[in-house]
């Protein structure tokens with residue numbers, strides 16, 4: 319019989335540690351819901367001690383999610399474990415994930431602890447966690463650069479103290495698949511009672527081997543894989559969920575393993591993370607990149623025309639990339655619109671559908687053919703939670719190559735309307751400066767990106783701004799705007815970021 323592999327998603331914790339990938343509360347809840355629909359067994363919703371906002375987000379997710387285990391990370395520190403328990407205790411199936419580093423480098427330079435002190439801390443803190451719940455995961459951070467016999471003692475201690483999932487992370491993405499396989503095998507052969515717990519892997523991608531190491535771990539008997547959507551995460555990222563799941567599915571003949579993942583939700587999950595974080599994947603990214611199922615060269619096209627399996631080892635439909643049979647435009651009705659959204663994996667409430675359909679008709683007046691990416695952009699802007707503060711009413715730009723640019727922006731907030739002008743060296747800068755005059759906020763622009771979402775002269779553009787707002791803040795806020803007009807997309811993105819800040 320096939321072995322069942324648990325998928326532990328850490329997009330909301332390790333994924334969020336990617337520079338520029340932080341999410342606000344409503345975005346995290348939206349992602350958590352999608353992860354549940356995707357079918358992840360466990361979602362690591364955050365690191366409760368990191369901030370009150372993180373703890374509140376985990377607690378809301380714990381309250382919302384019914385079909386996945388919800389977990390918080392904690393150091394081997396009592397206050398971390400208390401905060402983690404406070405955040406996950408309302409979950410249907412809560413878990414606390416305690417970690418401590420075990421490599422000589424980390425013990426000596428970071429923790430400043432001797433190996434014996436590390437063993438005692440693991441014993442004490444896992445036992446302490448057991449006061450709250452039974453579902454305890456212990457991770458030996460930097461396990462793959464640890465002494466193997468010491469690691470065996472750490473794992474033995476964690477199991478005896480009550481951990482029932484033991485994670486062996488390749489924290490720095492250092493090992494090769496063969497070495498990772500040998501390490502897991504060694505632990506399975508040398509630790510008493512290891513057969514009674516679930517072994518887990520958590521592999522980073524510094525040398526591009528995160529997925530390969532995870533698959534090697536599975537072959538060596540691991541029962542849980544930690545991964546993230548699009549492979550986002552610290553530094554070069556984590557092993558990517560979609561690659562691991564599709565490798566197991568496509569090569570079931572080889573691995574003989576199953577997961578609970580509904581692979582048709584992969585594309586939608588990936589798009590959601592790209593939209594929310596404003597971090598796009600490369601066109602060549604396996605499974606979900608724009609070119610993953612594109613055939614450019616003549617010989618390949620000839621083969622695929624005769625039989626797709628000549629050059630396709632899986633189908634785009636199996637990961638939820640829909641076939642587009644209906645062309646949507648300004649004459650399309652509600653039924654076709656709703657059906658297309660369903661094909662794309664979006665089931666909207668009547669209220670959201672009404673709003674989306676209204677936006678669709680406005681867009682259809684400006685753009686002849688509405689493509690799937692346009693639709694995703696249309697409904698993909700996650701509404702800012704709380705009362706939306708500012709809305710764009712009008713803008714006028716006066717620009718040229720021999721004059722300074724003037725932007726006049728008119729925005730509303732509730733019943734009030736504001737209008738300001740600003741002068742700068744370009745239309746985007748001038749617009750942002752005029753918005754700053756209206757809001758009175760001190761905004762530092764960290765990054766600005768603009769890209770066409772579809773092809774053709776009437777393509778929609780997506781603007782993504784990363785901004786830090788306020789004197790003492792270090793939090794990067796991502797604002798996103800979409801329009802057929804690049805200036806309008808940029809202004810909307812900026813206002814989106816401002817509203818996120820004001821509603822946080």
Ligand SMILES: CC(=O)SCCNC(=O)CCNC(=O)[C@H](O)C(C)(C)COP(=O)(O)OP(=O)(O)OC[C@H]1O[C@@H](n2cnc3c(N)ncnc32)[C@H](O)[C@@H]1OP(=O)(O)O
Pocket residue numbers: 332335365367368369392393394395417418419428429430459489552
């Ligand atoms: C491999 C990983 O991904 S681990 C997770 C990494 N993620 C994060 O760090 C994001 C969230 N982190 C944070 O918000 C902060 O770092 C906090 C709240 C956890 C701690 O903040 P601070 O108290 O200011 O400590 P700071 O981050 O500067 O240093 C970390 C401290 O934790 C200690 N520490 C690190 N790991 C552990 C651990 N697993 N168990 C116990 N202590 C640990 C360090 O030795 C250091 O201790 P010290 O302050 O006595 O020198």
Ligand SMILES: CC(C)C(=O)C(=O)O
Pocket residue numbers: 332391417457458459460485487488489490520522
């Ligand atoms: C906290 C642990 C599991 C981690 O993220 C790592 O070691 O990379």
Ligand SMILES: [Mg+2]
Pocket residue numbers: 332489520522552
């Ligand atoms: Mg990690």
